[in-house]
Amino acid sequence: MRPVDIEALTVPGTPALRGDLLLTAVSRPDLKTNSYRGGLRRVDLDGGEGPWTHGIRDSAPAISPDGRWVAFLRAGEGSGREAAPQVHVIAATGGDAKRITDLPLGAGAPVWAPDSRRIAFVARVPEPGRYGTENADGETPEPGEEAPRHITNLFYRVDDVGFLNDRPQRLFVVDAVAALDEPAPADLTPLTDDRADVEHPSWTVDGESVLIVAPRDWAAEDTVRSDVYAVPAEGGEPRLLVRTLGTAAKPASAPDGSILFYGTEFPGLEEVARNTGLWHAPWPGGDEPSPARRLTDVESVDCDSAAAPPVVLGDEALVVVRNRGAAELRAVPLDADLAELKTLRCLAGESAAVKSFTVDGERIAAVIGTPESSGDVVLLSGVGTASPRVLTDYSKALRDTGIRPLEELDATASDGYPVHGWVVRPEGEGPHPVVLMVHGGPFAPYEWKVFDEAQVLAAAGYAVILGNPRGSAGYGESHGRSIVNGFGTVDALDLLTLLDEALKLADLDGDRVGVMGGSYGGYMTSWLAAHHGGRFRAAWSERALNAFDSFTGSSDIGWFFAEGYVGDDPDEQRKCSPLTYAGKIDIPFMVVHSEQDWRCPLEQAQRMYVALRRNGAPAEFLLFPGEGHELTRSGKPRHRVQRFDAVLEWWGRHL
Secondary structure, three states: OOHHHHHHOOEEOOOEEEOOEEEEEEEEEEOOOOEEEEOEEEEOOOOOEEEOOOOOEEEEEEEOOOOOEEEEEEEOOOOHHHOOOEEEEEEOOOOOOEEOOOOOOOOOOOEEOOOOOEEEEEEEOOOOOOOOOOOOOOOOOOHHHOOOOOOOOOOOEEOOOEEOOOOOEEEEEEEHHHHOOOOOOOOOOOOOOOOOOOEEEEEOOOOOEEEEEEEHHHHOOOOOOEEEEEEEOOOOOOEEEEOOOEEEEEEEEOOOOOEEEEEEEOOOOOOOOOOOEEEEEOOOOOOOOEOOEEOEOOOOOOEOOOOOOOEEEOOEEEEEEEEOOEEEEEEEEOOOOOEOHHHOEEEEOOOOEEEEEEEEOOEEEEEEEEOOEEEEEEEEEOOOOOOOEEOOOOOHHHHHHOOOOOEEEEEEOOOOOEEEEEEEOOOOOOOEEEEEEEOOOOOOOOOOOOOHHHHHHHHOOOEEEEEOOOOOOOOOHHHHHOOOOOOOOHHHHHHHHHHHHHOOOOOEEEEEEEEEEEOHHHHHHHHHHHHOHHHOOEEEEEOOOOOHHHHHHHOOOHHHHHHHHHOOOHHHHHHOOHHHHHHHOOOOEEEEEEOOOOOOOHHHHHHHHHHHHHOOOOEEEEEEOOOOOOHHHHOOHHHHHHHHHHHHHHHHHHO
16 A cells, blocks of 8 residues: 555445435545545445445435435535535435535534434534624624634633634534425524533434433533433423433433433543443433443443444344454343443454444444455344345455555563554565554554555555554453553553564564654654664654643643543653653654644644754654644545655655
C-alpha cells in the first residue's frame, strides 16, 4: 500500500436492514477534491451491491419500521446549510429524496419512531450571530468578528467539534411523512433547552418519549457523569430515568419497556480506563429514577458503545465486546448478573473487528473488518444456525495494492506478565528495518483489521510491531488501569518486551529500529526516546502529550484525564512528563502536530521541540494547518498523503 492508496480505503458505515432491503453508507478519501466521498449502497442479500443514492456525501440510513421509508443524511458541496448534513427521506422503493431539515449546522443521524412517521435526531443550535447566522441586528458576522464567548464551565469545547456552549446539541422530533407534502422544510423547535448537550436519541416502545443521555443534573455543575432521561415526544420536561454510577451511552427500550444502556462506574473523577458494561433498568414506577443492574462482568467485559446500541434478540441482548484485539458480537442474557466474557455466546468477530450491526427479526447485518479488509457487510443468523455470509468486497481495490498479513506475537515481560501484539513484515528475505508503533488512548487497542499505518510502512520495506501493552483496552479492566499512577512503567516494559520478541525473527534487523506513535503513543515515543534511546535510531512523536502540567488546563479533557491517570500533585505530574527528560534525548526526533489539535494542544509539541533544540538534539517539527487530533484517521486526504510521504522520508533517512 502506497500513501496515495488511501483512496482504496472504502469504509462502510452502520447498516440498515428491513425485509429484503439492506443499505449501508460508504465513505472513501478523494484526493482530487480533498474530501471524503460516498453514498448509500444497496447490498443484495445473495451477494453483490450497487449505488442506491447519488449524493456525494450520503450517510446514516435508517429504514422505517413499516419498511416504507428510508431516512438518511445528505451533505452537499460548499459551505453553510447546503454543505451541512440534513435529514432526507426517500421511499424504500426508490425515487427522489426530499430534504426535511434546514438547520444552520446540520442534523445528526435520524431515528424512526415506532409509528413510522416521526423521526428523532439531535442537532447543534448556534446562538444568533455565530457560525454564519444572523445576529439581532440582521448582520452575519465573520468568525473573527463574533461576540466574545462567555464560559462558565470546564467542558466547553471538544477536539474536532469546537466550542459547545454557544451551539448546544438539542433534541428534535419531526413528522417526516407530513414533511414530504410540504414545499420546504419547516422551522423546527427543539424539545430540549440550551443548558446541556444531549445525545444518543432512541424511542420508547410506545412512541411516547425519546430516550437521551445528558450530563448529570442537566449540566448544572462541572461533571464527567451522565444519566438516562426521557423527553416527551410532544414536548415537556425531561424526566430522569436512571441515575448511573458513572456514565451512560446508547440507551434502548426493550420490548417490555425497560431500558438497556452502556455504562461505566467509578468514584469521583476517576473515569479513565473503565470497562463499559451493559446495564438494565425497569421503567420507573414513580417519580424517582430506577436502580440499574449491571449485566456484564466489570473485569472481563468491555462493550464497544460506538458500534451500535444494544439490541434485544429473544431473551438476549446483542453487544460488541473488545477482546484481545478483536471486537466480537456477543449475546448477553437479559437475566444475567455480572456475566463473565467466557459465558457470553459469540456470534462473530473472532480475530476480526465488528464495527457496527443491526437486527431485523432473527437476521443480523454487521460490518466486520479483518486483517484483509477495512470492513465488509456480513449477514448472520441470530440463532447461530447458519454460517456468516460476506456480502460485499469493499477492500478488493485495497488488496490489489498489496496487503501484508498480521502475525500474532506473544511474549512474557520480566515481571511474568503476558504481552500480546502483532508484527507486519514486508515481502522479501530481509533483514528488514523495524518500526515499533504505539497506539493512542491509552485505553484503546490495536485490532485484528487492516491498519493503513502499518501497511504503508510494510510496503516500503519496514517491519512494523504493533502491541497492546498494559494500559490498553480489551484485556480486562485491571490491565487497563495498571498504568494509573504509573505512566512510563509497565507499559514501557511491555513494549520493549514485544520488541525483543519480534527481533528474534531472523529477517528483522535489530540494529535499525525506530519508534513512533500518536497521542498516548506520542507520549510513549517521547518517553522511550528519553529513557531507552539506545534501543532506537530515531523517533517520530505525533500529537503527543508531553507535559501534564499545561495539558491539565489546555486540553479539552485535561481537567479530568490528567488527574485520573497521574493525580494532581505537581511533582508527580513532572515526574511522569516526557518533557522533564527532554535533555536525555539525543537521537533524531521528529515532533509532529496539528494546529487545531484541542485534545493534545499545540503547546505540547512546541514545548518539547524548543526543549530538544535548546539541548542540542537533532529535532525537527512538522506542523499541519487546519487539522485537529484526528488527522491520521479523518484529516484532509491530501494532508494524510503528505504525512505518509514525510513518514517514509524520515525513516528512509534514519533507518
